Amino acid sequence: MLSQLAASLVDGLLIGFVYGIAAMGLTLIWGVVRIINLAHGAVIALAMFGVYYLVLWTGVNPYLALPLVAIGGLAAGYVIYVLAVRRVVNAPPLASLLATFAVNMILIGTATTVFTTSPYSITLELGGVDAGFVTIPATRIVATVVAIGVTVGLYLLLYRSGVGRQIRAVANNRDAAELMGIPSGRILALSFGIGTMLAAAAGGLIATFFPFTILSGEAYQLKSFVIVVLGGLGNPLGALAGGLILGSLEGLVPVFTSASWVPVIEFGLFVVILLVLPNGVFGGRE
Amino acid sequence: MIRGAALEVARWLRNPGLWPPLILVAALGAIPAATGSATLREGIFLLLMYVALASSLNIFLGYTGYVSFGHIVFFGLGGYVGFYALTVLGWPLALAAIAGGVAAGLLALAIGASVLRLRGAYFALATLGINEAMRAFVSNFGPFGGPTGMSLDFSIYRSFGGPTEALWLAYFSMLALTIVAVLMSSAVKGSRFGLGLFSIREDEDAALVMGVRAPSAKTIALVLSAVIPGVIGVLFFFKNGNIEPPDAFKLQTSIEIIVMVMLGGFGTVLGPVVGAAGYERLRSFLLTSDPFKSLQLTIAGVVLLLIILFIPNGVIGWLRARVPRLRGTLQ
Amino acid sequence: MTIVLRAEDISKRFGGLQALANVSFAVEEGQILGLIGPNGAGKTTLFNVLNAVYRPDGGRIVYRDRDIRGLRPYDVARLGIARTHQIVRPLNELTVRENVMVGACFGRRELGLVDAAAAADATLELVGLDARSDQLAATLNVAQKKRLELARALAADPDLLLLDEVLAGLNPAEIGAMLDMIRLVRDRGVTIVIIEHVMHALMNVSDRVVALDYGRLIAEGAPAEVAADAAVIEAYLGDPKLAAGLVRAHD
Numbered sequence: 001m002l003s004q005l006a007a008s009l010v011d012g013l014l015i016g017f018v019y020g021i022a023a024m025g026l027t028l029i030w031g032v033v034r035i036i037n038l039a040h041g042a043v044i045a046l047a048m049f050g051v052y053y054l055v056l057w058t059g060v061n062p063y064l065a066l067p068l069v070a071i072g073g074l075a076a077g078y079v080i081y082v083l084a085v086r087r088v089v090n091a092p093p094l095a096s097l098l099a100t101f102a103v104n105m106i107l108i109g110t111a112t113t114v115f116t117t118s119p120y121s122i123t124l125e126l127g128g129v130d131a132g133f134v135t136i137p138a139t140r141i142v143a144t145v146v147a148i149g150v151t152v153g154l155y156l157l158l159y160r161s162g163v164g165r166q167i168r169a170v171a172n173n174r175d176a177a178e179l180m181g182i183p184s185g186r187i188l189a190l191s192f193g194i195g196t197m198l199a200a201a202a203g204g205l206i207a208t209f210f211p212f213t214i215l216s217g218e219a220y221q222l223k224s225f226v227i228v229v230l231g232g233l234g235n236p237l238g239a240l241a242g243g244l245i246l247g248s249l250e251g252l253v254p255v256f257t258s259a260s261w262v263p264v265i266e267f268g269l270f271v272v273i274l275l276v277l278p279n280g281v282f283g284g285r286e
Numbered sequence: 287m288i289r290g291a292a293l294e295v296a297r298w299l300r301n302p303g304l305w306p307p308l309i310l311v312a313a314l315g316a317i318p319a320a321t322g323s324a325t326l327r328e329g330i331f332l333l334l335m336y337v338a339l340a341s342s343l344n345i346f347l348g349y350t351g352y353v354s355f356g357h358i359v360f361f362g363l364g365g366y367v368g369f370y371a372l373t374v375l376g377w378p379l380a381l382a383a384i385a386g387g388v389a390a391g392l393l394a395l396a397i398g399a400s401v402l403r404l405r406g407a408y409f410a411l412a413t414l415g416i417n418e419a420m421r422a423f424v425s426n427f428g429p430f431g432g433p434t435g436m437s438l439d440f441s442i443y444r445s446f447g448g449p450t451e452a453l454w455l456a457y458f459s460m461l462a463l464t465i466v467a468v469l470m471s472s473a474v475k476g477s478r479f480g481l482g483l484f485s486i487r488e489d490e491d492a493a494l495v496m497g498v499r500a501p502s503a504k505t506i507a508l509v510l511s512a513v514i515p516g517v518i519g520v521l522f523f524f525k526n527g528n529i530e531p532p533d534a535f536k537l538q539t540s541i542e543i544i545v546m547v548m549l550g551g552f553g554t555v556l557g558p559v560v561g562a563a564g565y566e567r568l569r570s571f572l573l574t575s576d577p578f579k580s581l582q583l584t585i586a587g588v589v590l591l592l593i594i595l596f597i598p599n600g601v602i603g604w605l606r607a608r609v610p611r612l613r614g615t616l617q
Numbered sequence: 618m619t620i621v622l623r624a625e626d627i628s629k630r631f632g633g634l635q636a637l638a639n640v641s642f643a644v645e646e647g648q649i650l651g652l653i654g655p656n657g658a659g660k661t662t663l664f665n666v667l668n669a670v671y672r673p674d675g676g677r678i679v680y681r682d683r684d685i686r687g688l689r690p691y692d693v694a695r696l697g698i699a700r701t702h703q704i705v706r707p708l709n710e711l712t713v714r715e716n717v718m719v720g721a722c723f724g725r726r727e728l729g730l731v732d733a734a735a736a737a738d739a740t741l742e743l744v745g746l747d748a749r750s751d752q753l754a755a756t757l758n759v760a761q762k763k764r765l766e767l768a769r770a771l772a773a774d775p776d777l778l779l780l781d782e783v784l785a786g787l788n789p790a791e792i793g794a795m796l797d798m799i800r801l802v803r804d805r806g807v808t809i810v811i812i813e814h815v816m817h818a819l820m821n822v823s824d825r826v827v828a829l830d831y832g833r834l835i836a837e838g839a840p841a842e843v844a845a846d847a848a849v850i851e852a853y854l855g856d857p858k859l860a861a862g863l864v865r866a867h868d
Contacts, residue, residue: 260422264423
């Protein structure tokens with residue numbers, strides 16, 4: 001029992017790290033652009049299909065397909081911003097919520113027609129790694145390494161590059177940044193794109209774990225929201241930490257009860273945190 | 287005091303904005319009655335249902351500005367409770383329908399007491415999950431039939447004089463409910479309570495400072511917007527003959543109702559009526575023309591996006607802005 | 618003289634920042650109390666505490682012998698305290714009249730719609746916006762929005778009116794008109810606390826002045842006294858030598 005618990009916990013933690021990446025994207029978009037991206041799940045789902053088809057058509061290793069999919073996510077985000085979000089970025093929240101929601105509908109609706117709701121999966125036989133009394137599937141380890149790489153990359157971008165400084169300036173005070181000559185429109189679009197890039201990266205990694213359908217994006221989007229709320233809206237490290245927490249929860253719950261309770265527990269946690277700790281466990285920013 | 291209330295009602299009835307939506311609904315409703323056609327009856331039943339759902343949602347979404355993505359939860363829960371009362375408890379239809387409405391209202395009250403204190407985006411996120419949680423719960427809830435739901439014994443229609451009579455009864459009940467929804471929508475909009483709701487929508491913090499009791503006002507608005515969908519749910523599934531979780535808590539319908547409200551013009555009485563009627567026609571047309579059948583969600587998304595970006599106040603809102611003279615009648 | 622409002626030892630902290638520290642003062646009935654201080658001194662925070670937008674960490678707020686600490690903003694409004702905001706908050710998609718009606722319906726008088734409309738029209742006439750009653754609030758310019766903000770507060774028939782930089786962005790003629798309105802309101806029996814940066818205007822219209830700096834009360838008294846107070850001048854200029862020079866120039 002203990003070893004089962006340990007195995008589930010470790011598995012959950014590692015998967016949670018990947019969830020955290022998706023959540024980081026969501027929280028980055030909130031922190032910089034100040035909107036909730038309801039198309040996040042669609043990007044996650046499309047990334048899964050992206051990796052699948054790249055592997056199918058070119059036979060390349062899924063991990064090598066990942067950077068391409070991530071860049072696709074960046075481009076998609078930029079385009080979504082310019083087409084749908086730009087006009088409502090300063091409007092009341094209702095407008096931007098519905099705008100990104102509409103984008104979600106368009107993406108999922110079209111994708112459902114193309115891909116149907118059948119499950120797809122990427123077969124990846126990588127074996128496992130023995131670590132004491134648990135055997136960790138290699139997919140989790142590779143994904144964690146990639147996730148760490150992504151996090152480091154994001155940190156370097158935000159804190160060690162000129163662009164990153166501009167992003168932080170716009171996040172801090174958009175008007176002041178503009179007055180200082182920073183092209184806020186482009187920075188906002190870029191930030192949105194980076195957020196969706198993270199979503200795409202996460203989606204690609206999740207595709208190496210589980211089978212997926214076009215509707216999976218919705219579930220992962222909800223997980224992202226739960227994590228973001230746990231970690232504090234606007235707090236990227238909090239999102240990572242929140243991902244770990246959620247991952248462990250997802251790993252542990254099925255050991256004790258039926259796995260179908262997981263979404264209910266996640267949602268319950270979501271509401272409770274929103275009510276009790278609106279700034280998340282780690283503190284966010286309004 | 288009765289005289290005061292009577293004056294208020296008279297003033298409300300004199301408001302020209304009340305009549306276009308009412309007349310439109312009555313006219314639509316009269317068509318099947320006039321022609322006696324069963325196909326028209328079924329088609330207009332659905333149309334009226336959407337008008338009622340959109341008008342109800344508007345009382346919350348349009349007047350307070352809070353986005354409720356999972357509004358269909360009231361339809362589903364009400365439907366289930368009423369269906370249960372009808373089939374298991376053997377209650378008469380009217381009572382079962384009221385039970386559905388009450389259940390929906392109670393759920394709204396619970397949401398109001400807990401989740402409504404969250405603002406804008408947070409609240410919207412929460413509603414995304416409420417519908418899903420309710421569906422998951424009902425799917426596991428034995429008395430409601432679990433994942434396979436419940437169905438009714440068709441002998442129940444005999445008590446109405448046969449299936450055709452039952453269907454006509456359901457139809458006229460739906461028409462009545464739609465009229466009630468429109469009346470409620472108009473009454474709230476023209477009331478002091480409604481003014482408070484609009485102030486919350488425009489700037490909740492400023493409204494609080496001016497003395498608007500926002501927490502209770504929002505909850506009341508949610509309850510008012512939930513009750514009719516609850517009753518409609520019972521009616522719909524009574525006609526349907528059975529009820530299952532995915533049909534009762536269909537997220538897509540929830541989304542489409544939002545599109546209808548936004549298309550017609552949120553915050554107006556006529557808007558949801560026009561939006562629902564227009565969207566429902568578009569939808570029916572698309573469903574019968576092959577390439578578009580599976581693109582329903584996509585098209586709804588495109589419609590919604592175009593509205594948000596270019597005519598955020600919907601068709602009626604746009605008309606009101608363009609033709610100020612019509613502002614009195616188009617409300 | 619009746620004390621309408623007494624603030625006792627008000628403190629408010631935001632994370633690491635002590636926004637208000639032991640602020641105490643009193644406002645007499647029918648008085649206009651000016652509240653000055655450099656940017657960031659805590660003036661608006663103090664207003665937010667007075668009308669219950671923020672809860673103070675310490676201290677009491679006594680409004681006509683009633684401890685109002687812990688009440689919600691709408692309760693405070695019902696009791697008769699109205700307020701305008703530094704950055705105007707019009708209800709954009711409502712008409713000018715509807716904006717003012719909100720104040721009339723939910724403020725101290727709690728009027729019904731018909732009476733509120735009449736009250737709104739009267740108040741709009743007072744502030745000179747009656748010609749724009751049917752316009753959407755969003756279409757007004759800044760000066761008009763300021764007057765709308767004032768009208769909304771007045772329509773509630775307040776006992777105590779908190780004005781937060783109601784003159785900012787106005788030209789001298791508009792300032793003069795606004796000051797006349799403020800005096801008119803006071804003559805009707807409303808007690809007023811006014812935050813202002815337009816110094817000569819504030820000194821002109823106030824009966825008494827209190828000054829804040831870094832969340833603390835640093836001076837209190839007649840306008841001329843406070844204006845000449847070295848601590849006040851230093852707070853505004855940050856340089857004692859310059860401050861001393863100014864005091865000399867003031868004489």
